[in-house]
Amino acid sequence: MIYRWMAKIAIYPQCKGPIIKFESYHPNISCDVSINNLKGQMKSKFLFWITGIDGRFRDLVLLVKEWARAHDINNSKTGTLNSYSLSLLVVFHLQVIINHYFCINLGNSSDQGIFLTA
Secondary structure, eight states, rough: OOOTTEEEEEETSSSSSSSEEESSTTTTEEEESSSHHHHHHHHHHOOOOOOOHHHHHHHHHHHHHHHHHHHTOOGGGTOOOOHHHHHHHHHHHHHHHHEEEEOOOOOOOOOOOOOEEO
């Protein structure tokens, strides 16, 4: 049964865990469903857990994935980063940004600036 919002369904049984790919009539909307893939389930649960901890995570991942797609670096088949790798980069960013610093130049060229923690 194909719903009216689905444009194409592809089945990839040769993968480690069989994958069904749904593509929509709307541009850039697709969904992969994996079956019997414990690693995939663990990765999905991890990302879901991170989303619950920090509300910015989901929006940042979508932004980074869109940026990567625009620069043609979001395709692991061509040797670039996959979506999970980009998500992990966002996790790292959120881990290190907590202690970020701002430099304020007071106008005196001899001063190096004042560093404030946010």
